[in-house]
Amino acid sequence: MESKNIGPVELREAWWLLTPEDRIEGFQLLEPDDAEEFFFDLSADDQAELVLTLRPGARRLWLRLLPPDDAADLIQAADEEHREQLLRLLDENTRREVGALLAYEEDEAGGLMSSRFARARPDMRVDEAISYLRKQAIGTSELETIYYVYVLDAQQRLLGIASFRELFASPGERTMREVMSTDLVTAHEEMDQESLALLFAAHDLLAIPVVDDEGRMKGIVTVDDIVDVVQEEATEDIQKYGGMEALDEPYLRIGLFDLLRKRVGWLAILFVGELFTASALQEFQHQLNSLTVLALFLPLIISSGGNSGSQASTLVIRAMAVGEVRLRDWWRVARRELTSGLILGTILGLIGVGRVTLGHLIGLQPSEHLAKFSLTIAFSLTGVVLFGTIAGSMLPLLLRRIGLDPASASAPLVATMVDVTGIVIYMTAATLILF
């Protein structure tokens, strides 16, 4: 850092490129207000790294600025050996709350929730509740949301909800029990974050209360945390779909070794699967030897199956991720893809025949077998595309059925499956028609 004229914008721009030492130096050059905002906007990983680089006094100060759910995320992001030490920096109340949050998995409702929400008793009057809430808000700057008020009984069981707007619009002398809505959308504390995101999307809510087995309210999850969840889940799905493990870290930040580790596994599995193409072709070596023109069209035919399979698996994986397609819809999906595969295969078959005829007209392919060869190409393309769409659409459903992630039915995996089958279809058609 040569210059002292660094603002939060410049620092954010340069962040990825800086070493931990440069980061801390840049951070300490910020105006206090800017620094605070900058710190809040960092990811939990970056916050943890930054806090651990600070000297102990400053470390405590910054950690205590965070609300409990964010503090829990930061501590979760730190290395195992630093967690205990970071926890001890918190005041006792917050430490208890953070400790409770850390007991949940990071990707379930309990791990995402905040335990600081606005509460009221059912027999409170609306105007009492409003001034009670005002006191809660003044007493603690940490109350996460006051756009919903949660009405709890003495056992902390959730009885009803009133939005702040409803409270404001209600006559002051009515009781909370009268104005609250009892038509509740709640999440169990162990609900996974993907289902939680679907719940938010289905109901357009700003916050969802989290309850335990007995219906006792444990906290709330707010929709702003869900935006991140939806992005993360989509990233994981897309990366799996591209034929690798989910990185769980930004692409430019993950270490090269970790990056390779996440990629090489699937690449090797696919490679071993693809080895079967050589074995399959070996079975038909006699045909290839006597009619080498067959080899020319081999990549074309098998890749057409891979492409149509890739389309079908994308459609089904994504439809399952957003809840549009469920296991029991498998027959409707199969019917659609059967029809689609036949039509798409026929179209590609026709283009293929056009190419063969053209090749014949300009004298590139042997002419003696033209009609039979065209028939082979057309039949193979239709068959391979049909097989691709069926395999691509059914594989994600099958994976879900046996408890695996549908997103693992990646484009490369489907392509590999179809390559081997495509060779068998093509060479069998050739054998039957041409020999």
Add this chain to the structure above:
Amino acid sequence: MESKNIGPVELREAWWLLTPEDRIEGFQLLEPDDAEEFFFDLSADDQAELVLTLRPGARRLWLRLLPPDDAADLIQAADEEHREQLLRLLDENTRREVGALLAYEEDEAGGLMSSRFARARPDMRVDEAISYLRKQAIGTSELETIYYVYVLDAQQRLLGIASFRELFASPGERTMREVMSTDLVTAHEEMDQESLALLFAAHDLLAIPVVDDEGRMKGIVTVDDIVDVVQEEATEDIQKYGGMEALDEPYLRIGLFDLLRKRVGWLAILFVGELFTASALQEFQHQLNSLTVLALFLPLIISSGGNSGSQASTLVIRAMAVGEVRLRDWWRVARRELTSGLILGTILGLIGVGRVTLGHLIGLQPSEHLAKFSLTIAFSLTGVVLFGTIAGSMLPLLLRRIGLDPASASAPLVATMVDVTGIVIYMTAATLILF
């Protein structure tokens, strides 16, 4: 519908399967409260279909239940010829607001915003503002959010923001100017929804004010609408990445003809691209004729390039979509992928040599060329995988550079590019080493 015992849950479950007539019948069997909630939870498309099936009196009733931004979405979702008629059903004020919203593109900030937000003047006292807001909330049940109050001057320019929590926690006699925060995150009315989603994710806000060129406040976008946007954008990206056009409709609902139309275009383009594999192979027909064992390993080698290219393009497309990688990072990406490609290619090359040696040991491949043949396979695999990772990672950046969507660098497109190049690499290596 044989039974009268139908609740909102059953109706929602069955919805996809029902004809428009059955839907309306089921909907009209719901209790009034259930019907209202059910209606609000429907997508704009479903709402439009349902409203248009109702008789005119009911149609007006349901349309007027919606806040202006949702009404605008419904009208946008209806066929062109019904829009004017639906607009006329609204009361005059709402019609003006909806008309203004319809002037924006559906996927820009202006098209997502609500114009009903809580406002205050800078010289108001906090307690005045609170009771003023309470009147606004009672007066209209349509005020979208009161968790932020926007402080506007006489020209409607946005001066500052106070969260409701801050308002509540501030002494009543201070002015809005004193308590408001002037450190504003705003969105221009023409900002596209993808950038808007990144803005929400970066700042963890519940609502972002939308302003025009002069800084006048036009409305707010709330984070609950952004969850849907993030899901939709991810779906579009994933579908493009799978090698087709984005469907823009749920998979099970889109008509078969539309489904095929979105798929056949890319499939045909890829097929035509893949035709070059036949032409490339033709150039090497002599080598294939004299050493047919070369054909056996052809699918294996080109698909390995496709798989590694698919990984690389997935990583870069997603990193660009979430803002981690920008155009100017191209050299850092290229360096990473160069190293990754070399290492991954070498690993696959070693496995490939293992397979060739094994094939030789069990007598499946001709033995005379073993060393040279192994060298050809190893060299080709390394080269093809290296080319695949470079092409897959650079293509999305190149597409963005020339103004196209990076997500179009789909797995099948990268695979097709690599197939043609892979054949050239493989056959050239074979020619140089074996002949």
